[in-house]
Amino acid sequence: MRWLSLLILGVSLSFGAVDINKANKTELMTLNGVGEAKANAILEYRKKHNCFSKVDEIKEVKGLGDKFLQKNRINMTVSSCKK
DSSP: OHHHHHHHHHHHHHHOOEETTTOOHHHHTTSTTOOHHHHHHHHHHHHHHSSOSSGGGGGGSTTOOHHHHHHHGGGEEOOOOOO
């Protein structure tokens, strides 16, 4: 499983940032510090709020704060969404 995560991380970083409004659980898990539980929390937040309006909003997800954002800001993006 660890090798798969590293492979996905490498591919993800090669092709650009993770769109936190469209990424599935596996793609979210390529972010530094995101395991299955945090990926599920991101998906639940997105389901409840429809989408993220900006990358900084990820800090609203329980367990993801300033340090997480600093480590991952360059690797995340948000697509536009309709609320």
